[in-house]
Amino acid sequence: MTEHETTPGTTGDSGAGAVVEETRVEATPVAAAAATAAAPPVPVASDHPDRWGRVDADGTVYVKTADGERVVGSWQAGEPAEGLAHFARRFDDIRTEVELLVTRLSSGAGDPKHAMTSAKHVKESLADAAVVGDLAALAARVDYVLVKAEEGLEAAKAAKDEARAAAGARKQELVEEAEVLANESTQWKSAGDRLRQILDEWKTIRGVDRKTDEQLWRRFSKARDAFNRRRGSHFADLDRQRTVAKNRKQELVEEAEKLIESDDWGPTAGRYKDLMVEWKAAGRAPKEADDALWQRFRAAQDAFFAKRSEAFSERDAEFSTNAKLKEELLAEAERIDPSLDLESARQQLYKIQERWDAIGKVPRERVRELEGKLRTIEERVRGAVDAQWRKSDPEAEARVAQFRERVEQFEAQAAKARTAGDKRRAEQAEAQAKQWREWLAAAEQAVSSR
Missing domain, CATH: 1.20.1270 (Substrate Binding Domain Of Dnak; Chain:A; Domain 2)
Structure with missing residues (x-):
């Protein structure tokens, strides 16, 4: 292969190199597909230019075509062979341009539209090109480029579509x-x-x-x-909705703040629980307002329950003190001896009962214990009284009247306490009335059985 064949883009006298340089465009997948089609052989002129042309005696250069010889130029600068070689190189320049188009279409690096334009330009120039070579083969090669370029354009159009x-x-x-x-x-x-x-x-x-x-x-x-x-x-x-929720929560906050000073512990604590339920049902207010209102609501709750806790602590301390006082009374009551002086024993027990009631409440978990111990002492004294009645009772009638008076006294205290709404004192008075009523029944039985 000649130097022109191995160096694509070499410019010749025909100016074909300028066309070659313009064919560097983006590849299309359609052009690559065209390379698989059979291609006509590559025409060569520089190896044997005398096969394709001649130089006559006066230096006129001819190229052989299917229609006969055609004058392509004149050579006066040297030997006829050098003239043929010169025009053969011009042929190879065009061939190189065409082969570059083939290569680019085959590799997918060429633009089918640009290749077609270049191929048409070459084809039009072949009719009067000043070259010596296999023009028929070169024309076939150009037609091959045109076919592949057309296929590429159609494929590109299909791809575009x-x-x-x-x-x-x-x-x-x-x-x-x-x-x-x-x-x-x-x-x-x-x-x-x-x-x-x-x-x-x-x-x-x-x-x-x-x-x-x-x-x-x-x-x-x-x-x-x-x-x-x-x-x-x-x-x-x-x-x-958040505006409505904000207004509702504002109302709940204001109520919660008013309840802080309440000392009605149970109902108020229950109301705070109800307020919390209503708070959740009110929905979300705007975030900043919701956070601020929640802080106020929680602060009101905390203030009330802290106050209640403090009151309960004071009450528990008071109840614990009351329990100690009642323990001391029980110790005192344990020393009552009905066998020495029954009437004195009854009087001591009565005074202890009054002091017991005056002391007040004790912790709930100790009520049964302390009350049970006092009942045991009361039953001991009552048993001694019963025993005394069974032995001798010269003043039975007087005792019956005395016991009846005590029953009436405690019943009156119970009625008064209930009228005042003091349930605890009413129950205590009724319990004492019940005890004296039992003693009264025993005294009346003793009198009737004499």
């Missing part, structure tokens, strides 16, 4: 997704983010015909507007 269809289909998918979001989604943040992503992707999609693109854009824009209106309406309703 396919890309346009794919782009349109993708925009159609995006529009449909946007319409679903606009009409159905209540995930306002994620749906809004997705619509922005759709818009970003939309801007990257090219190739859709203008009419279709405008129609799809109108649908997408309409979907975005519908979503924004629906979202705006939702948050407007939410704002109204």
